[in-house]
Amino acid sequence: MNDEKTVGPTSEADGSRQSLRAADRILDTARKLFYREGIRAIGVDEIVRQAGVTKPSLYRSFASKDDLAASYLKVYDQEFWKRFDAAVAAHPGDPRKQIFAFLSRVGERAVMEGYRGCGMTNAAVEYPEPNHPARAVGEANKRELRRRLREMAADMGAPDPDILGDGLLLLIEGAYISGQLFGPGGPAATVAQNADRLIEASLSRENTSHRQP
Amino acid sequence: MNDEKTVGPTSEADGSRQSLRAADRILDTARKLFYREGIRAIGVDEIVRQAGVTKPSLYRSFASKDDLAASYLKVYDQEFWKRFDAAVAAHPGDPRKQIFAFLSRVGERAVMEGYRGCGMTNAAVEYPEPNHPARAVGEANKRELRRRLREMAADMGAPDPDILGDGLLLLIEGAYISGQLFGPGGPAATVAQNADRLIEASLSRENTSHRQP
DNA sequence: CGAGAGATACGTACCGTTCAGTAACATTTT
């Protein structure tokens, strides 16, 4: 269709691809900036400046800044499931190994320099308002993740899969947050190992009614 | 002194104490609003309006909005340790029970309506800049919490106390975040139970070298 | 073939509002 070669007329700010349409460059820049600095911290002027476009171009493709933020999070959501499903596909029929594989990668990334946690979780922290478009994407993602984890816990044969699934979810969210709180050397590096221990303890449990009456 | 009953000249917004000094009322209002809505989401005008004071009063007691935010977080930090130490004091010499007690309370609060997670964690999400005054308070708190948890894990006799301590920290942070992500019915309700299982699995572990070579 | 009409894609310049923060002065409280 259209050419893939570069160097358009506005080549000052962005160092990456330049032949993309304005909307694509805006979304790419927004993804980078929103994730690194936070959504509230970044103004639309900064986005269009770094994208090398102008503000009307942004508002032609996105109804509002909130809409742009939601678009960023939708991409983030897709990439999340890509990583998750890759770990699942790597160990067919073995949910324990699937989780260990997924969390090993999470633990690695979470202690890397400049790691900023889960973009969807961060957005929910920034926008506590229940029906905010940016928040909705993350909430849906977390609900589905919870469902999947509980399902996997059941497939492992856990006597109380909901508790184990929720425990794994807590560890995952803790790794995201701790990654950006502590940086390299933080506790997130142990998430896979701790999750495996939690699984171990939950599977080798005979009576499921262990809570306080 | 002056009356404790309400309806001062500016009685529209705040429903609480009215006899406090301006600085105290500002800090009280800031604590409430910053926690509920987020620091970036709340402007100083909104704070002084709801506190029933004027803007110069704010800047007579606080050098800047960031300084006010840091003050809010310092109070939050103190209250955190009050709760933590209360759980510790309730079970002298039994760190496992201490943690269970603390996390039982965390789990209860985290699934209450309107729960908004840990104010310090949230501030760190809002301000990724390394040396931001609001971020510094939370980072120091988390470092100390990590140290305490590892210490308690060692006191339990865990063969690898750093890993267990970090695992507990992940569960705690996960409970904070999940509490505000899911609201009532969320996975944070299981944090104490899952932590206890993790402790169980970590204590009944003979060889500490269980990772991949 | 070639002119012109849309349609598409983008920029220039600007809007009103809100932001954090301040100066100068009056008033109340202790």
Added chain:
DNA sequence: AAAATGTTACTGAACGGTACGTATCTCTCG
């Protein structure tokens, strides 16, 4: 008296968002 607070008015910058003009490309139709 003096310490604390209120009143009013203001600043300059940043905010999200928009009215309007201008290229360029493509699809017709004479």
